[in-house]
Structures are given as C-alpha cells and as structure tokens.
Amino acid sequence: MAASDKKILDTINNPNDLKQIPESELMDVCSALRQEIIDQVSCNPGHFGASLGVVELTVALHYVFNTPYDNLVWDVGHQAYGHKILTERRNQFHTNRQYKGISGFPNRNESEYDAFTVGHSSTSVSAALGMAVAAHLNGETDKKTVAVIGDGAMTAGLAFEGLNNAAANNADLLVILNDNNMAIDPNVGGLNNYLLDITTSQTYNKVKSDVWRLLGKIDKITPNTRRIFQKVENGMKTILLKQSNLFEALNFRYFGPVDGHDVDHLVKVLKDLRNIPGPKLLHCITKKGKGFEPAEKNQTFWHAPGKFNKDTGEIIQSGNTSPQPPKFQDVFGETVVELAKQNDKIIGITPAMPTGSSLNIMMEKMPDRAFDVGIAEQHAVTFAGGLAAQGKLPFCTIYSSFMQRAYDQLIHDVALQNVNVVFCIDRGGLVGADGATHHGIFDFSYMRCVPNLTIAAPLNEIELRNLMFTAQQKDMGAFSIRYPRGKGRIVDWKQPFELLPVGKGQQLRNGNQLAIISIGAIGMEASDAIDLLEKEGYSVAHYDMRYLKPIDEALLHTIFKQHDKIITVEDASIIGGLGTTIQEFMCDNGYTAKIKRLGVPDSWVEHGTQQELYQECGYDKTGIYQTAKAMINA
Numbered sequence: 001m002a003a004s005d006k007k008i009l010d011t012i013n014n015p016n017d018l019k020q021i022p023e024s025e026l027m028d029v030c031s032a033l034r035q036e037i038i039d040q041v042s043c044n045p046g047h048f049g050a051s052l053g054v055v056e057l058t059v060a061l062h063y064v065f066n067t068p069y070d071n072l073v074w075d076v077g078h079q080a081y082g083h084k085i086l087t088e089r090r091n092q093f094h095t096n097r098q099y100k101g102i103s104g105f106p107n108r109n110e111s112e113y114d115a116f117t118v119g120h121s122s123t124s125v126s127a128a129l130g131m132a133v134a135a136h137l138n139g140e141t142d143k144k145t146v147a148v149i150g151d152g153a154m155t156a157g158l159a160f161e162g163l164n165n166a167a168a169n170n171a172d173l174l175v176i177l178n179d180n181n182m183a184i185d186p187n188v189g190g191l192n193n194y195l196l197d198i199t200t201s202q203t204y205n206k207v208k209s210d211v212w213r214l215l216g217k218i219d220k221i222t223p224n225t226r227r228i229f230q231k232v233e234n235g236m237k238t239i240l241l242k243q244s245n246l247f248e249a250l251n252f253r254y255f256g257p258v259d260g261h262d263v264d265h266l267v268k269v270l271k272d273l274r275n276i277p278g279p280k281l282l283h284c285i286t287k288k289g290k291g292f293e294p295a296e297k298n299q300t301f302w303h304a305p306g307k308f309n310k311d312t313g314e315i316i317q318s319g320n321t322s323p324q325p326p327k328f329q330d331v332f333g334e335t336v337v338e339l340a341k342q343n344d345k346i347i348g349i350t351p352a353m354p355t356g357s358s359l360n361i362m363m364e365k366m367p368d369r370a371f372d373v374g375i376a377e378q379h380a381v382t383f384a385g386g387l388a389a390q391g392k393l394p395f396c397t398i399y400s401s402f403m404q405r406a407y408d409q410l411i412h413d414v415a416l417q418n419v420n421v422v423f424c425i426d427r428g429g430l431v432g433a434d435g436a437t438h439h440g441i442f443d444f445s446y447m448r449c450v451p452n453l454t455i456a457a458p459l460n461e462i463e464l465r466n467l468m469f470t471a472q473q474k475d476m477g478a479f480s481i482r483y484p485r486g487k488g489r490i491v492d493w494k495q496p497f498e499l500l501p502v503g504k505g506q507q508l509r510n511g512n513q514l515a516i517i518s519i520g521a522i523g524m525e526a527s528d529a530i531d532l533l534e535k536e537g538y539s540v541a542h543y544d545m546r547y548l549k550p551i552d553e554a555l556l557h558t559i560f561k562q563h564d565k566i567i568t569v570e571d572a573s574i575i576g577g578l579g580t581t582i583q584e585f586m587c588d589n590g591y592t593a594k595i596k597r598l599g600v601p602d603s604w605v606e607h608g609t610q611q612e613l614y615q616e617c618g619y620d621k622t623g624i625y626q627t628a629k630a631m632i633n634a
C-alpha cells in the first residue's frame, strides 16, 4: 500500500478523532492501520501476527466504546499495536520495544488508554472484573469494561477463575474471545476442540436455532396456555443453551461466533452489546497474520519474526555468515532428545512454548513423550509432579518469569513430594525487548528458600548439557537449571557428556587483588572485564559457583581466606540470590571483606537490548571492570 493510502490515519490521533469518521469509511481505517503495523514492524521488529489479526476488532472497539473512560483490557498485550497507534502513540511507535522507547505491551505508566499493564497471559478477565466491580461500587453506571482474550490465553486456569467469579457477581463485563485457533504454536487441548466444535460443527448453533424455532411456535399458542409455556420456555432455554455452551453454563450470555474481520458487523454487534447488562461473551473468529500472506501461512514463525522485507516477506538476516554459537534453548532442545534416547524415564513438558523453548524438537521426534500442556504453568508443574510420583523423570521447561505462576506447585507438588523433576528455566535474567513483565530475575530468590531443590546455572552451552546430564542421574530430586535468552559463545558445543558434581563450583582464573564470584552465563561478562583489567596490569581471580544451592562452602572458605575484596555478579535480582547467599555465608562464618553485589537492583528494569540493560544495571563488562578497578584502588 502506498503511503498516501494511509492518509486517513493522519487524521486520527486518538479514539475521539476515530469517532468522527463515518462508519462507511472504517474499512479504509482498517487497511491503513494494518499497513502501518506492517511498515513499522518490518523495520523495527516485534510481535506481528497477533496485531494484524485484531485490526478490525481494535477499530470497532475504540469506535464504539468511550475509551479511556471505558476500560479496555488486552490479554497478554502482544496484539495491542493497533491500539497503541490509535491511542496517541503513532508518532512514537518507531521506538517500540527499544531502550527508553514505548513498551511492546500495554502499560499503565505509558498511557491512560492502557487500562492494565500486561505481558503474562490470562489476566484480562480477572482484572476487568475488578474494574467492573469498582465502577459499580463507585456508582459509575455508564462505565463499560471489556476484556479481549485469545483462545490460547483462555486455556489458563486463571481465565476460568475470572469467568467463574464474574458470573457470581453478575458483573457488567464484556469478554471478547479472540479465537484464531492459535497460541504461539497451534493451540492445544479440550477447550480448543470445543471452540472449533462450536464454530464449525455448529452443535451449539443448531441447538440455539432449534430453541428459537420452538419458541416461535409457542408464541402462536392461545393466551391462556401461554403463561404456562413461558415458564417452560425459560426452563428450556436454560437447559438447552447451557447444556450446549460452556460459557452459558458459567452464566455468561454467549454471542457469536462472528467474523472478526467484518468491521461493519462488529460495530453493530458491539453497539448492541454495550447496552446489555451483566456478564457476556462475544466469540470472534479471526485469522492470525490477517492481510500479510506469509504471516497467514506460517503463523508460528510470524508471531514475532524479526526484521523482514515488507514487500516480499523475506527475512532480513544479520549478514554474519560465520558459524554461530547456538541459542541456549536449542542446546536444551537437542540435548533433551539425546538424553531421552538413553533414559526412557525422561518426559518433556512445555506450557505453550514448544518453539520458544525448542521442546518442539522432542515433540517431533518423540511425540509420545513430549507434552505441550497449553498456557498452564501451574498445571505443567503439578503434571510433572504426578508423572514423577509414578517414576517418570519430567524435564519441565518454563521461562523464568512464567515460572512465577507455578510457585506453589513447585513447593507443594514437587519439592515436598520428594520426587525427581528437572526444571529447565529458560530466559533466566534480563531478556531484553520484552521488558519488565518478561525479565526472569526472581527465580534465584524465590527458589533458594525451598527445601529439597538443587539450583544450578551453567556458564556456557557445554555446561548446560552437562548439568542436564547430571540432573537425570538416579534420585537427584527437584533440580533447576537456569539459562539465559539468546546465544552463548561456543560454536562447538556438542561435546561428550560429563558429570558436574552437585554443589561444586570452579575457579576460572587466578589473581590476588580482588575476587569476582559469578553464577551463570553472565560470568562471561565478568571474564571480559577481567581481560580488560589484566591488560592494565591488575590481578583478579574469578570463581564460577555453578550451583547456587547447595553452594560450594569449601570453595567459599578458600576464597575468603585469600581475598578481602569481593564482587558478586548475577543476572538476577540483587535480593535473595548469589550476593545474598555469599553475605549469609560471611555472616555465618565470621568473615569480613569488602563486598560489592552486582545484579538487578530493587526497581523495575524496562526494555532495551540485553546489553543495554546489563549496562543500566552495572553488570556488563564495563560496569564490572569499573567496579573492580574502583575497589582495588580504594
């Protein structure tokens, strides 16, 4: 589409401007908005297919509802680019997900149009219910609340807790189910089958039309008998509709399915629904990637594709043709298959991230032994607990920040059961452009206090393999291995397996002026910092603890006997992780030393590249170098 065809967008800075446009021109607005998303995301990468799929819904919602007075809550929020562009952020949109730029997700601190800060899935119904109840308590009877939730996000228990509670409160709430039959990977599970059934086999629609036909006949019966039949009518409606519709059974009024790409029809339906009180659900059928052919065809890849040529759909590669080190997730994905071939107890589990975690490799090669359980981290962990209770050895891969969802399950359903489960905690540390909701910085802190749990973090890809090999030995209990987002540094990573004794760290370098103690792959930044220091004639020792728990106390005694200046480095919250562990050790053993803890401070870190964020937190190589130099020279 030529730039001039986007002209209509120039007239829209916010939803009030949108409302000035005649209904007959809304399709033009949709085309222009879609093209704007394609233009922008092709050169400044981010989430893609999901926003294309809700263009019409976005336009219709802002056209009909009185945002920001009415509350519009997006679930996950990766589909809200059109919303951002229509709500006063078109001019900033080129900074999307960049350091100091706008967030890739709705964020309350960024705009009054973003009713709720999101990033993790399935929060929309509960949050919107809270808003609807608050509006009711405040006497704001004209205030409307809408939650937009995908069929993937709807698979989570949290979404159902919200629906259940909304019905109990008879809240004035509209839930829009954006059903594109996809999560990032194809959506899975019983709910998905049910939604397909409702849409395609028309079980529900048939029953619904049968009921209405029958009621039409009742209308023609004489006035005397009519009263009796009215009671029957209500009863039948209740029984037949509720029996055939999950949402009606939960006391929601169900509308749809409707074509989510017909903006004119959506506007009409939303205008009607605006005036219907109580909990109601509109089932919208959409296509992920709508309007950009490659994205419609390969929806998983185009969920978040990187830079691309907007005319051809060709992906723009980095240009570096030399052999590249693998992503940590791929080392996990390939190694779990290798180990599972040798150990028939091993089972793979992912909550809706087959591609993101690379468990898809095992799902393809060993479909009976690898499970995508839907966006259901709590269930994933308890499911692992159940498998382990029967002697299986689950390798449950979960992103660090999503693992927060499954904390009680980790404690109650795994650690307390004394069973063998390996947690492969992906995206540990600062993750970059996804920002505050996705940084995996709390796992060290929230795991360290759990009894019966081994906590490890590999320095590099080879160690990740070896830790996975170690964790699947007999009776290792609950065992967490956390690794960062992105690539390591070792190209030749497929080395023979080696046991890494539990609770043993390693000395990487000798030195006598200061010791750096690190854990995990961030140790490579520390190593780079020491290279700089050595060039200037400084002598700095480097220790990699490898296991946070049990910590290598013998090694710590050696370190503290030799050094009185210590820096700890971790890609994690400064509270409760490695630095805290070392300080507890010092306190318990009466050591005094000057210690500086480097990690994520006790404040929210937003988005940017990983390197920019490491720098902001002072633990990129320059930050470590400067801290070390200052301590040595103090």
Ligand SMILES: Cc1ncc(C[n+]2csc(CCOP(=O)(O)OP(=O)(O)O)c2C)c(N)n1
Pocket: 050, 053, 076, 078, 079, 119, 120, 121, 149, 150, 151, 152, 153, 154, 178, 180, 182, 183, 184, 288, 352, 353, 375, 377, 402, 405
């Ligand atoms: C708690 C949690 N787990 C996993 C994710 C990762 N994630 C982001 S989007 C997504 C798929 C969402 O599917 P759906 O709700 O159907 O939206 P669509 O992308 O299809 O529009 C997943 C699994 C997340 N954001 N939050």
